[in-house]
Amino acid sequence: MKDTGMRIFAYITIVLMLAGIAPAAAIADADSLQDRIQDRERVNATMDISGNEIANQFRQNMTVRERYGEATDNFLRIKANNSALNTEEAMEAAKEYLNSTIDIMIDTLGDEEYTEELTAIKDDVAEATTRAELAEAAQEVRDIWREAREERDNSAVNSINNKMTAVIRTSEAMALRLENELMRLEARGEDVAELEGLLEQYNAHIAEAEQYQEQARNGSGQGQMQSVQNMRQAGISIRQANGVLEEMLIELKQYREGLVTLTGEGTLYAEGEGIAVISGNFTMSFSADNATLVIKDMAGDAEVDTEDATYVYSNIDAGNSDVDNRAYVYHNLSGDVVIEGTRLTVTLRGTDITLDAEGSGNVVLTGEGTYEVEGVEKDWAAPEVDDAEDADA
Known part of the structure; x- marks a missing residue:
């Protein structure tokens, strides 16, 4: 409720000293006021009760903001005729306006x-009998409003700061991974000079973002607005870093073994054991032993031929493959399979895999084996082993 309600900070201005109790602008506009007048007239015409009873019933059906608008209109009208606010009517209007503001x-x-x-x-307002007492209550209202606004601003800045810290830490971790990747490529004899230059740019943008964040966090005695501006600059630096990162990843694709981009021309041929993941618009045929096959058919046009294969279990045979757009799953599959579709993601895990694919999309081959595309032969990517697994070994 706080976040939604905070938008009203922009247009509530409390100027409630008795020397000049008036808002900068009334919330209720002419149309809404006219609607309320017409409502009153309809009530008067259809109900045989007193004018005071009509007004009270009408006010009970009004929202908080409508009551605020009406109290504001009434107060401004009375103040225009009595700027000193020295009548009982003026005091009551000022009280009503202050209470509706509260x-x-x-x-x-x-x-x-x-x-x-x-x-x-509000209790103090009800008991107020002098302009000084009402002015004191108005000052208390202003103080609470100022405190709430500062609390909101500080909360927003802290939230942004925490998110920025998480982004910077993630970016620094990515920079370390990229550095290790370049070291592996260089050890293989690859020319990584251009990639090293991009990595320097990436690190510079991250360092710049961290510097702006620090300035925003410290404030540097320049106030809230400057802190917000520094956070914005940190965000700009992060976006620039991400632009460089995207460029690096595109460049790295050509060096990474086991990662293939199908362009619609030529055929991928692979042999090995491990995991093959293919996504896109393609036709593939494979043979494997004791494999697990998962097919995600996003377009609903997949054709799967398993006539020359055997398997222990399939959720298609079980009749639950269509529940919640589930994938097609085959367990302990051996033999030959042909798959075709326009928006597919196929995951194959097994041994003695022989695979042919043509079309457009991406292929990731992880395990032990070789593949050939456009006359170039490479190895499957080695599986990543985390520290825990290393320790167990």
Whole structure:
């Protein structure tokens, strides 16, 4: 409720000193006021009750903001004719305006502690008999509003700061992974000078983002607005770093073994054991032993031929492959399979895999084996082993 209500900070201005109790602008516009007048006229025409009873019933059906708008209109009208506010009518209008302002603040803030404080001030307003007492209550309202606004601003800055810290830490971890990748490529005899230059740019943008974040966090005595501006600059630096990262990843694709991009021309041929993941628009045929096959058919046009294969279990045979757009799954599959479709993701895990694919999309081959595409032969990517597995070994 706080986040939604905070938008009203932009247009509530509390100027409630008795020397000049008036808002900068009334919330209720002419149309809504005219609607309320017409409502009153319809009630008067259809109900045989007194004018005061009609007004009270009408007010009970109004929202907090509508009551605020009406109280504002009434207060401005009376103040225009009596700027000194030295009549009983003027005092009552000022009280009503102040109470309606408190009500809309309670509705906007949605905070139990502030609600208790503001409700206590309403009691003071009800008991006020002099302009000085009413002015004192108005000052208390202003103080609470200022405190709530500062709390909101600080909360927003802290939230952004925490998110920025997470992004920077992730980016630094990515930079370390890229550095290790370049070291492996260089050890293989690859020319990585261009990639090293891109990595320097990436690190520079991350360092710049961290510097802006630090300035925003410290404030440097320049106030809230400067802190917000520094956070924005940190965000710009992160976006620039991501642009460089995207360029690096595109360049790295040509060096990474086991990663193939199918362009619609030529055929991929692979042999080995491990995991093959193919996604895109393609036709593939393979043979494997004791494999697990998972097919995600996003377009709903997949054709799967398993006539020359055997398997122990399939969710298609079980009749539950169509529930919640589930994938087609085959366990302990051996033999020859042909798959065709326009928006497929096929995952194959097994041994003695022989695979042919043509079309457009991406292929990742992880395990032990070789593959050939466009006359170039490479090895499957080695499986990644985490530290825990290393320790167990």
